[in-house]
Structures are given as C-alpha cells and as structure tokens.
Amino acid sequence: MGNGVFVKESKxxxxxxxxxxLLVLGGMLFSMFFGAGNLILPPLLGLQAGADAVPATAGFLIAGIGLPVLGIIAVALVGDIRQLAGRVHPLFASVFIALVYLTIGPFLAIPRTSTTAYEMIKPLVPGGDSFVxxxxxxxxxxxxxxxxxxxxGMLSRILGRFSAPALIVLIALVVGSAIFGGLSDVPAARPPYDGNAASEGFLAGYQTMDLLAALCFGIVVASNVKEQGVTDPKKVTGAISVAGIVAGVLMAAVYCGLSFVGLSMAPAMPDAANGAEILAASANMHFGEVGSVIVAAIFLLACLNVCTGLISCCAEYFSEVCPRIPLPAWAxxxxxxxxxxxxxxxxSILAFSAPLLGALYPPAIAMMVMGLAHGACDKFARMWPWVVLSTAATSVVIALRDAxxxxxxIFLDALPGADMGLGWICIAAIAAIAGIVHSSIEKKRA
Structure with missing residues (x-):
C-alpha cells in the first residue's frame, strides 16, 4: 500500500x-437506514412518551430496525421484491411496488427532507415562520x-461522504450533552403514548419507512454479499443477519439517544410539534447560536443528499417501467x-403519513414473514393471495377510517389487538388457514 501499512486480513x-x-456490510446497511428524515422521529417520541419512553422506544426499535433487517433477509431468500410480491399476483406486485416507490419518494420521504431541513434553519432566520x-x-x-x-457525480459523492459522518458526530454531541445535562423532571406520558406505549411506539416506527425501502433495495445487499464469493443461500442469509445485527446495534444507539434528547427537552418545550423543532432547540441550548448554525448546515446537506438519491432512484425505477417518458422528465x-x-x-406531512403507512405496512409485514418462511408457504401457494390481499384490504379500510x-x-375494531393498531394480524391468521385449505383442495382436484 502507498503508506507502507499493511492490514492482516481477518479469518x-x-x-x-x-x-x-461483515463489519463493512453492517456499515452499508447502517448507511441505508440512516436518513436525516428518520432522526426527527425519536425525539418527539421521547418527549411525548415521558415516563413510558422505554417501552415506547422498544416498540419503535422493533418496527424501525427489526422489520427492515428481516425484510432484507426475506428479499435475499426469494430473489427480489418482484418475485416476493409476484407470489400474490402480478397485478398486485405492480401496484404495490409502485406505491412503495411513490411513498418512499414524492408522497412522503422526499418532501420530508425539505421540510426537515427548513425546520432546522427556521429558528436562525428572521421571520422564519413566513410561508413565503x-x-x-x-x-x-x-x-x-x-x-x-x-x-x-463528484458533488453528490462528496455530499454523501461528508454529511453522514458529520451527522453522526453531531448526534453524538447533542446526545452526549443531553445525557450529561441529566433529567430535571420526567413528565407523564401524553397521547398517544398514555395507553399502549409499546404498540404506539411500534406504529410510530412505520414512519421510518425502512421496511418498505428494505423490500426494494434488499437485492442490492444480497448482491453485495454474493460479490464477496458467498453464493450458498444459507450463508448469504447468515451474512445479512450478522450485518443486520451490526447495523441494528448502531441504529438502536442512535434512536435511543435521540429519544433521550426528546425526554430531556420535555420540561422546556412540552408543546413541541415535531422532532426537528426539538433537535434545533437542544442544539441551541447546549451549543448556542454558532452551534445551531453548524447543526442546521449539517442537516441541510444531509437532507439534500438523501433527497437527491431518492429522486434519482424513483426516476430510474419509473423510467424502466414506463420508458416512453425519459428519466429526466420523471426526475x-x-x-x-x-x-x-x-x-x-x-x-401536516407527518400527520398524512400515518394512515398511508398504516395501509402499506401490514401487507409488507405479511409478505416479509411469508418470505422468511417461503419454503413452507410455497407448498400452499394460495396462502400468498389469501393472507396478503386480506391484510391489505383490512389495513386500507382502517387507514381510510383513520384519515x-x-x-x-367499524366492525374491524372488534378484532383482538385492534386497540393497538394490530387487528390485521387476526385477519392474516384466519386467511392463512383459508389459504391452506384452498391449496389442499386444489391439490386433491389435480
């Protein structure tokens, strides 16, 4: 090597x-899930959950970290999202994948990058509340x-290389300052966390949108593993699982730290409406105006980098689906x-996202679970449409009601777990039995 230093390769x-x-792969997974937009969610959770912040954060970690990692493993096992959703029906696959890209693109994630960046710089701008x-x-x-x-090209790569490390350092400083500052008072949990804090934290984890992203981009991770010479499906799954643990530990540390920041800021700003507002106030409290400027600049670059990548990714997908419209036009x-x-x-974006993600996440979770057990589920092929379509129909009805x-x-409120937003699990279980019976009847007729 150029500097004369050689690193002994690990066994x-x-x-x-x-x-x-494996550590590098774990870092890759971490970078996939580490978005500036996601960082505004845990502070608000910590602030609102108050004394119930621990179970609420635990639920958030399951949905925001556990599901995406399992989603990547599921995709690696079956091939890609088209093969996964195609087991339900080709038309469903086309519609679902398009909705996923639109959700992690122009419907929610892309607009959120701009609003998050502006929320961070708004306190520094005279008349920042101005619509103009x-x-x-x-x-x-x-x-x-x-x-x-x-x-x-080069500018985007520079932004990506600079913004992620800078954001990590920034988070460490903000979280560290909050920890050393201690907790003056822990308020009682506020709605929606004053009832089932863990389940509400789980539902809040939907807003990371990382499971949807994992289903789309899981093939990239699997391909990266195979490029390292690992081709055995069990070993590919094992490598992704280990890397997922690495990424999960890192993300858990980030999310727990940011939840603590929100908890520590609860006495000072009990009426905060979003996490960006909380982070901006925390930065100003601990680092002053100069620190706030640095924080805002880093968030701006990070959000811009994420926005650029999402526009490019979504435009590339839809230009492949509809090649008559060129990529620049889609972008x-x-x-x-x-x-x-x-x-x-x-x-408003965060409020709108809840019912939309409430409609998309249950069928995505159902496909993820069946993808993990695809060997058994494929023996009863009718299980796929029965489970996923019934789950999708249930979640859409509930989402429309919530919106x-x-x-x-509605009658679905009578289902077990409905009060926690998980009534669709009962429907999925019944549909699985129906799918098995349907498949068995078809086999006998054949």
Missing amino acids: TTRIGMSRMQ LAAGFSVVFFAVAFFLALRP GAFAVFSCAVSLVGLD FAPDAW
Whole structure:
C-alpha cells in the first residue's frame, strides 16, 4: 500500500466472509437506514412518551430496525421484491411496488427532507415562520436536488461522504450533552403514548419507512454479499443477519439517544410539534447560536443528499417501467410534485403519513414473514393471495377510517389487538388457514 501499512486480513467465518467484510456490510446497511428524515422521529417520541419512553422506544426499535433487517433477509431468500410480491399476483406486485416507490419518494420521504431541513434553519432566520420564505426555500432546495439527481457525480459523492459522518458526530454531541445535562423532571406520558406505549411506539416506527425501502433495495445487499464469493443461500442469509445485527446495534444507539434528547427537552418545550423543532432547540441550548448554525448546515446537506438519491432512484425505477417518458422528465416531475407537497409543512406531512403507512405496512409485514418462511408457504401457494390481499384490504379500510373519520367505529375494531393498531394480524391468521385449505383442495382436484 502507498503508506507502507499493511492490514492482516481477518479469518473467514463459517458464513464465508471475514469479520472485516461483515463489519463493512453492517456499515452499508447502517448507511441505508440512516436518513436525516428518520432522526426527527425519536425525539418527539421521547418527549411525548415521558415516563413510558422505554417501552415506547422498544416498540419503535422493533418496527424501525427489526422489520427492515428481516425484510432484507426475506428479499435475499426469494430473489427480489418482484418475485416476493409476484407470489400474490402480478397485478398486485405492480401496484404495490409502485406505491412503495411513490411513498418512499414524492408522497412522503422526499418532501420530508425539505421540510426537515427548513425546520432546522427556521429558528436562525428572521421571520422564519413566513410561508413565503418556506416556499422560496423549497423551490431552491428542490431545484438543487433535481440538478444533482441528473448529475450523480463528484458533488453528490462528496455530499454523501461528508454529511453522514458529520451527522453522526453531531448526534453524538447533542446526545452526549443531553445525557450529561441529566433529567430535571420526567413528565407523564401524553397521547398517544398514555395507553399502549409499546404498540404506539411500534406504529410510530412505520414512519421510518425502512421496511418498505428494505423490500426494494434488499437485492442490492444480497448482491453485495454474493460479490464477496458467498453464493450458498444459507450463508448469504447468515451474512445479512450478522450485518443486520451490526447495523441494528448502531441504529438502536442512535434512536435511543435521540429519544433521550426528546425526554430531556420535555420540561422546556412540552408543546413541541415535531422532532426537528426539538433537535434545533437542544442544539441551541447546549451549543448556542454558532452551534445551531453548524447543526442546521449539517442537516441541510444531509437532507439534500438523501433527497437527491431518492429522486434519482424513483426516476430510474419509473423510467424502466414506463420508458416512453425519459428519466429526466420523471426526475423533474417528482421534484416539482415533492416541492408542492412540502409546502403543507412538516407537521401536516407527518400527520398524512400515518394512515398511508398504516395501509402499506401490514401487507409488507405479511409478505416479509411469508418470505422468511417461503419454503413452507410455497407448498400452499394460495396462502400468498389469501393472507396478503386480506391484510391489505383490512389495513386500507382502517387507514381510510383513520384519515377521514377517526372517531367512527367499524366492525374491524372488534378484532383482538385492534386497540393497538394490530387487528390485521387476526385477519392474516384466519386467511392463512383459508389459504391452506384452498391449496389442499386444489391439490386433491389435480
């Protein structure tokens, strides 16, 4: 090597990769899940959960870390998301995948990058609450993101290499300051965490959208493992599992730390509406105005980098599905649409995301579980449409009720676990039995 320093290669483990390779893969998974937009969720959870922050955070970790890692393993086992969703029905696969890309793209995730960045710089700008300033910021933000999305070259790579490490250092400083500052008072849990804190934390974890992203990009992780010379399916699964543990530990440390920041800020700002507001206030409290400027700048770069990647990724997918429309046109359309959505503000985007993700996550979880057990499920092929479609129908009905008539009672509220937002599990279990019976009848007729 150029500097004359040689590193002895780690011994290969039982799963065909060295410890160093597994650590690198774990870092890759961490970087996939480590988005600036996700960082605004745990502080608000910690602030609102109060004395019940521990069970609420535990539920959040299961949905925000456990499900995505299992999702990547499920995709690795069956091939890719098309093969996974295609077991239900080809039309369902097309619609579901499109909805997933739109959700982790222009519907939610892309607009959230702009609003998160603006929430961080708003306290530093005179008249920051002005709609005109917010709109002007969004226009400039998405214009730059669109420009970079069409030129994924040196500038984008520099942004990515700088923003992620800087964001990690920033989080460590903010969390460390909050820990050393201690807790002056721990308030009682507030809605929605004053009832079933763990299940509400689990539902809050939907807003990371990482399970949806994992189903789409899990094939990339599996391909990376195979490029290291590991081709045996069991070893590929083992490598991803170990790497998932590495990434999960890192993400858990980040999420727990940020939840503590929110808990520590509860006495000072009990009426905070979003996590970006909490992080900005914490940075100002511990580091002053100069620190707040640095925090805002780092978040701005990180959000811009994430936004650029999402626009490029979504445009690439839809240009493949509909090649008559070129990639730049898709990218421009997504940038303009996302800019328009961002004008409603971060609080409105987060409120809108709950029912949409409530509709998408249950069928995604059902497919993930069946993908992990695809060997058994494939023996009863009718299980796939029965379980996933019934789960999807149930979650859509509940999501529509939550969006338009949240106080209305529907028959699905009588299901076990419905009060925790998990009534669809009962429907999935019944559908699984129906799918087995249906498959058995077809086999006998054949």
